[in-house]
Amino acid sequence: MKEKKLKIDACFSPHLYPVYKDNDSIVVIIDVLRATSAICVAFEYGVEKMIPVATVEEAREYKQKGFLVGAERNGLAIDGFDFGNSPFHYMGDHVKGKTIVLTTTNGTQAIEAAKGAHKVVIGSFLNIDALCSWLLSQNKNILLLCSGWKNKFNLEDAVFAGAVTDKISHGNDNYKLGDACLALMYLYQMAKENPIKFLSHSSHKERLAALNLKEDIRYCLTPNQTKVIPIYKDGALVKL
């Protein structure tokens, strides 16, 4: 008898997550520009725990209780908090051993949507190879959840989901690819020669470039800066 294949699929926005969700998939949260990149950097620099929250109000309550808090909306750090959403804000000894609360426009919304899943992990170009090796070792269905922009499709998360699909399925026919991640894999194959150029007209890249965040973009698109894989457990992200 033929062995049943594992599934890998992609979901274009948190809003669509209820359509794709099942009880058995590992969900990879993707917000390449910039939340999941910033989270990977924070763990690389030794943060102990990150508490993702969906709203600025919740973030403010944590701040009032004395927590360190990162808060971003529409690409801008919000006044009165300790960090924004740039990976560079989380580089250095100041995050080591700390618990940091984080709210962002899209990334923490995707975590919120998926938090009841079997396992929820954080993906970015910065940890892509470590993430793919770990996913392969788990022998489970995979759902790539793109944070998008305010529940709409975005190109950079789509390209990353395509890259993960490509790496996982290359020479490996244990996985059955859903149409969404098949489409994103073809997209990645067009983008991979020069992802920065491919994304040059994408809405979020233009938005961040207008905010003078070109260095953030370049860094967030640089593969394999870390081997850490943040995982969601008991209401917080911790290092796997």
Ligand code: 3SL
């Ligand atoms: O929405 C998010 O989570 C952010 O990554 C958006 S931004 O890169 O800070 O604009």
